[in-house]
Amino acid sequence: MSAPDFQHQLRTAALRVTRPRLAVLEAVHTHPHADTESLIAAVRRALPDVSHQAVYDSLHALTDARLVRSINPAGSLARYETRTDDNHHHVVCRSCGQIEDVDCAVGHVPCLTASDSHGFVIDEAEVIYWGICPDCSVRT
């Protein structure tokens, strides 16, 4: 898979192309489901003088523009990914917090039908599978 054109993505989302934004997009792309601290470390390998604030600001702008999706499993720090164009879900390890992508079995949103919509127009079901990852289950 060739590297996506991050400059083009920023322009298409009407975001100004800045070095921190490019570096953050690149870092989220290469480290899917990383938390903010890991992303700051990854961005600093490309831009050593970037501030924490610049990374936070870029993450917010990219998330608002839907170039980046944030995942917030209960009890875990926010994680980020650039796979925003499908309705995939996540499986989270209760023990070590590892996160993996799970393709949606239905494929389109919302993939679960609510037993009672209460009159709402429902456009998404947020699904997180919880369990124990292979590494952790060997250890117990």
Ligand SMILES: [Zn+2]
């Ligand atoms: Zn685990």
Ligand SMILES: [Zn+2]
């Ligand atoms: Zn994912």
